[in-house]
Amino acid sequence: MSDTIFQKIIDRELPADIIYEDEQSLVFRDINPVAPTHLLIIPKKQIEKISDANDEDQELLGHLFLVAGKVAKQLEIDDAFRLVVNNGAGAQQTVFHLHIHLIAEREFSWPPG
Numbered sequence: 001m002s003d004t005i006f007q008k009i010i011d012r013e014l015p016a017d018i019i020y021e022d023e024q025s026l027v028f029r030d031i032n033p034v035a036p037t038h039l040l041i042i043p044k045k046q047i048e049k050i051s052d053a054n055d056e057d058q059e060l061l062g063h064l065f066l067v068a069g070k071v072a073k074q075l076e077i078d079d080a081f082r083l084v085v086n087n088g089a090g091a092q093q094t095v096f097h098l099h100i101h102l103i104a105e106r107e108f109s110w111p112p113g
Helices: 005-010 055-074
Strands: 018-021 025-029 037-043 081-084 100-104
Touching: 005 025, 005 037, 018 055, 025 055, 037 055, 055 081, 055 100
Parallel strands: none
Antiparallel strands: 018 025, 025 037, 037 100, 081 100
């Protein structure tokens, strides 16, 4: 697996507006936001896409969702936000390092996209 832009952010080879970090994850602002709040939540472990995760990643995947809730509370947007995971190029995944988009502070519609 080659280094993605996200791995370079984890390794501090590229700058990012990091708002949260722990041993397993990193949260930073998306450079092409689709809403006033648009964050990316990534695992520090390289997993290309959600369909590549396996049983040993179960705890990590749950951790990422808990981080989403924690960050939303810290930013006081926990009353309305959307989490999005794109899996593969056909689903518009452009960086092949698993990531969760946390989008908030705009009107949402259903179905999304």
